[in-house]
Amino acid sequence: MAICNGCSLDFYDLPNETCYKCKELFGKSETEKVSIRKKGQCLCCSVVYGELQAALCASCCSKYANADSIPKQIFELEGANDQILNFQTRLPRVQNSSLKKTLSAAAQGASSTKKAAPGISKGVTILQEMQDAREQGKKVKFTVLVYKLTPKKGGVLSMVPVEAKWIPSVRAVEKIREDMPIYDALDHVTLRVQQYHASEFTMAAKIRRQMITFYASESATKYANIPDDILRSGTVSDFLAHFKNNGYISSAQYVAKQLELKVVVNEADLYPASDGDFTMPSAVISGSKSRSSSRASAKVSVTPTPTSRARPVRTSAWPRTLSFSRPCPMVEYKFRRYTVTETAEWVKIWAPAADAPFEVLFVAADWMEGASMSKAGETFHKTGFLGSGTSKNTIYARVGQEEYALGQAQDATLDHHSHLQMLRGELTNLHNGAMILKDFRELADECGVNLPPFKFNVDGAILGALEPFEGSGNNDVLPLTHFLATRFLPCGVVDTPIQKFTGNADCGAEPTDHLTATVHAFSHYVPIFTDNELVLCDLQGIFDRKNIMTLIDPQSHSSQRDATSRPFWDSGPQGIKTFLSHHLKVCHENDICNRLDLLEMRMEHTSGVIHPRSPTNSPERPKKKPKPHRAGFPEDETGPV
Structure with a gap:
């Protein structure tokens, strides 16, 4: 088994270091190629x-x-x-003893007793070997090259291979079943890249799935996102x-189920700056095309490739194949689920009716x-446990075709x-966070x-009440x-952990x-928007x-002063004061707070006294005094909170 040094394809009987096609391509014009x-x-x-x-020539x-014997x-x-x-069936006589044995074993159903033919592992019959080979034939070989975006002179980000001691560039090879969802398959690829890179570059940050941009090779110097x-x-x-279909692999590679994938990481993510400078640079990637990403700070100027054309959206009655993460x-x-009523001024949560459907x-x-x-x-990511916080366990769950993270208190004895x-x-x-964030973006x-x-992870959120347990039931799984x-x-293992x-x-x-500077500025904006009635924290x-x-x-x-009407994390007015005073000590160093002029901002009220939102760079507009819902609720759970 040898790899061509030109196209990187595997050939079992490659006579030289370069395959015949690469030799034929050498020195030819683009039309001839x-x-x-x-x-x-x-x-x-x-x-x-x-x-x-076909796969093989007549010879x-x-x-x-x-x-x-036939090699695996x-x-x-x-x-x-x-x-x-x-x-073989066209030959005048059966000359291949290994195939003859294979067919005989298959017909008799007694392949486990047959002796292995020469060239095949001991203890494994020819039929088993063929079955294993067919199973391997259902897999696609990913050859993965790791590249990084490195700043060059003139503000250009150049894509260069990540060098390692033992090979010219970090290269990972994965054989993955062709029926596996591609998102999960790329998790496998990322894990292999993560392991290889960590072993070679111990001082660099761990490569995470969210840091990566995937590219295909159009030619030796041209890449397509x-x-x-x-x-x-x-x-x-x-x-x-x-x-x-996009010409990233040849017909031979497609038949052999082989592809080459470039994994590209910004060097700034591998070696984060420690000087507190978080200004987003403006740069250009040379000779490639990139997607926009919150992790990448590069702007790209290239000729559009076929992959950039808008794709028409069509509908199909064909059932969608479901693939779940766990x-x-x-x-x-x-x-039964609780219902939420949300307007521009308040959020109300209603308990389910007694006759609501399950x-x-x-x-x-x-x-x-x-x-x-x-x-x-130990690694637990193949189980249904997602993690735990200060007071709550998070568990993998599904409702219909949607996947959820379900939360219940860690203390199973907690009162209802x-x-x-x-x-x-x-x-x-x-809900409050999503509502205020919308206004925050309008201001920006x-x-x-x-x-x-x-x-905020609010879309599709469910507050639910389980059907009363009968006997022991399933309450050992969900105790509350x-x-x-x-x-x-x-x-998962390759994903960026909670930030x-x-x-x-x-x-x-x-x-x-x-990003952190923006979230801090948003935290500053919440008490401004709510007239010091609320602060979102943690x-x-x-x-x-x-x-x-x-x-x-x-x-x-x-601003709720009655501690008995607040959840345990709510410290009331003093909590607002403490949280805000801590931020105000460094607010002047936050570029987002400065550009939005949050220190001088006042909200307008319906009392008739007009206060501009910002004295300099924000237009005046009337706004009703917001009434965000507090976290407490009355004893009567049948009505709105």
Whole structure:
């Protein structure tokens, strides 16, 4: 087995270091090269025939049809097994003893007793070897090269290979089943890249999925960015077809199920700046095309490639293939959901009616095992345990075709009132956060300030009440009656871990990046918007599959003075004062706060006294006094909160 030094294809009987097609391409014009690339090529000896449409040429078929044994690597080539068998049946007599034994063993169903033919591993029969080879034939070989964006003179970001001690560039090879969802397959690829890179560059940051941009090679010097929709939907087989249709691989590579993928990381992400400078640079990538990303700071100027054309959206009645992130055992529950009424001024949560219909919820049955593995420092990401915070466990769940992160209190003995108060307060904070963030972005647009994308994980959130348990039932899996479920976010081994932006009592450390500075400015804006009635704190989040920072589990301090009507995290007016005073000490150093003029901003009220939103760079506009919902609720749970 050898790899051509020109096209990097594997050939079992490669006579030299360069395959015949690469030799034929050398020195030819671009027009001639197009014609040569269209020719068929034997994937065993690399010989080129214009009319060859199969994996092997006639010479190789004849060679292995007459051989005493057939190497496993030949069977891995799609269609090679059928070619050899068909060629062998045309011979005047059966000359291939290994094939004869194979067919006899298959007919008798006693292959386990047959002796292995020469050239095949001991203890494994020929039929088993062929079955293994066919299974391998259902896999696509990913050859992955790691590149980094490095700043050059003139503000240009150049794409260069990541050098390693043992090879010219970090190269990972993965064989992945063609029916696997491509998003999961690229997680496997990222994990291999992460491991290789960490072993060679111990001082660099760990490569995460959200740091990566995926490219395909159009030529030796030209790269094409792979669109997000291709990276998120479909299977590995669809991914391979995309490479073939766009000319990123040859027909021979498509038949052999081989592709080359470039994984590109910004060098600034591998070696983060420590001087607190989070200004986003303006640069250009030389000779390539890139997608916009909150992780990459580069602007690209290139000639559009075919992948950049708008794709028409069509509808189909064909059933969608479901692929779930956690294939763990699930337990079924029934529940009724609370309803949320949201306007520009308030949020109200209504308890479900007694005759409301039940919905079905599936919950990971092994999450407690995963929690134990997490405490022991073991990898738990194949179980249904997603993580835990100060007071709550998060568990993998599904409602219909959607995946969720379900939260319940860690203390299974917590009384019903306190638990429901905590969950309702968290859902209310999500809604308030989304409402205020919308106004915050409007202000930034008015002031001409570009903000990095982030959001609250509120869309599709469910506050639910489980059907009363009968006997022991499933209460060993979910010990409490109520739960809060929010949309599932990527939290695997290769994904960026939860990023903490602020604490409960203060904003935490000064920001060293653009996103953190923006979230701190948003935290400053919340008490301004609510006239010091509310502060959202403990802001943390994860990047979603579209690489947008999504905030989860927010807490709050409110102007509610009665401590018994507040969740445990709400420190009341004193909490607002403490949190805000901590930020104001460094507010003047936050570029976002300065550009929005938050220190001088006042909100307009309906009392008739007009206060401009900002004395300099924001237009006046009337606004009703906001009434965000506090986290507490009355004893009567049948009406609105």
